[in-house]
Amino acid sequence: MPPRRTRPTLKDLATRLGISESAASFALNNRPGVSEGTRRRVLALAKELQWAPHHAARNLAGITSMTVGFVLTRDVQEFGMESFYLRLLTGAQTVLSDRGYGLLFQMTRSVEDELAVLRRWSEERRVEGVIISDLRRGDPRPAFLTELGLPAVLAGGPDPKKLLPCVMVDDAEAMRLIVDHLRGTGHRRLAYVSGPGDLLHVHRRTAAFKLAAADSLASPGVVGTDYSDEQGVSATRRLIEGPERPDAVVFDNEVLAVAGVRSLRGAGLSVPADVSVVSCEDSAICMALQPSLTAVQRDPTVFGEAVARKLLRLVHDEPEPAVESQQPTIVIRESTRQR
């Protein structure tokens, strides 16, 4: 590999044109202070020499770092969520790169590590703002970010203390859609296999489910899991072995749903003949499975775009609502059937 080419600097451009650096800078940044002729000559030479502003120099001279960060803490093996996050990332990425922003991405193992990363990014002035997700009960991040004064947007759910703005999905509405569909198709004993209870959105969904399905809960009505395949299987077994077997089971995401279907079949039950199944998260697997799974859709890509836009508005001090909500829809497939 050849040595990295020594890039031309602003001074190179200026001396070659016999003008000052400032004039060149004005021309390149579309500022007043140079004649149209000089401006054109500068731009032409810049293009010819493939000049581009040194990112760090620009940053140091007061321009922003044109970078936002995204930290993701994966303390559970949430294999099922992978697709969601990459699509979220994709959406955010699109908006950011359109506006010339870069995305610094980091995964951490614990919330403490995540705090350390956020602090470092902020103090090194490496990012203008950050995206965080998966708020937990008693999560230290909102207060921490507020203290740092680092613009941040919460992807996925409102901050109970209202310290951070967020883009959320209307979980209550999602649950209502599901329960309405199930009740409307004659189901009377509903159950819910949820995620880890310390995740706030799990908590919200659980509450919404209990409320919406109040008069038609199976027993037990809700069983928690850590989002793993194993617990998806065992939670489902607990449901069907309970005193009142459900005629429909709602799963918090597609991993749990897939595990649940397997568990139901293992117990000799047919989907949807004996038990209907709904997933709170849609993905390719829900469509591909047999039977295909009825699921709540919430396009993570669009979600990511909204998050990025919100963050950029925040970074640029543009006024905006604290909470933004995305309406979910339900896709009826084969796994739910009229009773």
Place this chain on the structure above:
Amino acid sequence: MPPRRTRPTLKDLATRLGISESAASFALNNRPGVSEGTRRRVLALAKELQWAPHHAARNLAGITSMTVGFVLTRDVQEFGMESFYLRLLTGAQTVLSDRGYGLLFQMTRSVEDELAVLRRWSEERRVEGVIISDLRRGDPRPAFLTELGLPAVLAGGPDPKKLLPCVMVDDAEAMRLIVDHLRGTGHRRLAYVSGPGDLLHVHRRTAAFKLAAADSLASPGVVGTDYSDEQGVSATRRLIEGPERPDAVVFDNEVLAVAGVRSLRGAGLSVPADVSVVSCEDSAICMALQPSLTAVQRDPTVFGEAVARKLLRLVHDEPEPAVESQQPTIVIRESTRQR
């Protein structure tokens, strides 16, 4: 949100301690030139004031940007590959952040866009090196990166012109494992549903498959797809409607495999009773499906780690082999059965 705190600078530290900036710098960078006492005092104050070096300033003063880039062009809707990429990213991320490197991530829509991003990153001196993947036939990127002099590692397959170093999976070995397993279990008419033919790894796998299964190919033996669910279904149908129905079908990834299973069933065939199925890519879905899918494993996380390590060695001018290979293994599950 409170205004962002004005961070302390090196000068702040120095004046508060009554020493020069240089002394403080020496102390903080663990360089000779200061006494142990002063060093300790500097470090203590830095900690107290939560000082951290300004990233851009450091970068400008000659230290590297401590950042590597990863561009991903997704011109097909490769939903199935999502899990692979996020795990690759995870692996790379781990190694990089352990060494203090940040990861700049960008997705682009076309190879042209990707080239533009690479050029910009290089000229702005924003990254020290990059990771690229999915090499295609006649791909302009290796030559382009060589010309830029930007260190780069190819994730996924050797560069035919040997311009770039790479970390690859031994595709030929993977195919041999699969074919050996199938032949060893009595299958005699093998077929392969591959990905887009302009992807080099698809090309390599196809060749390896044809070679390994030379004396037991169904007809048609290989059908290409764009990795979409739809084409997975139709390709499979073409196989079973062909003159010589396969008794085992190999799919290039799990999305195709899932689609294939559906297609086989739709045609009244049972898996594995009538037709065995193998996926060249393992993931949660392969385990969760019924029947679970026999698949080739190649741990994308470990793969990502190897890629990142290789890139860092390259960036630091450490000697290293041009091509690094990872051995795949095969996991036998329910979708293949003795004939």
Place this chain on the structure above:
DNA sequence: TGCTTACGCTAAAGCGCATTAGCTACCCCG
């Protein structure tokens, strides 16, 4: 003609750090 304005440009400062050269004690050794 003399005044103000506007234009097109230059010079210089500064962003926060790393690094090099230089300077002053002090110690060791002959």
Place this chain on the structure above:
DNA sequence: CGGGGTAGCTAATGCGCTTTAGCGTAAGCA
């Protein structure tokens, strides 16, 4: 007791850019 060496520090320079202040010239106006 003097010279060389070294530890511990400071001053100054530069990285590549943006920005402010200032300067000369030409145009506009009375």
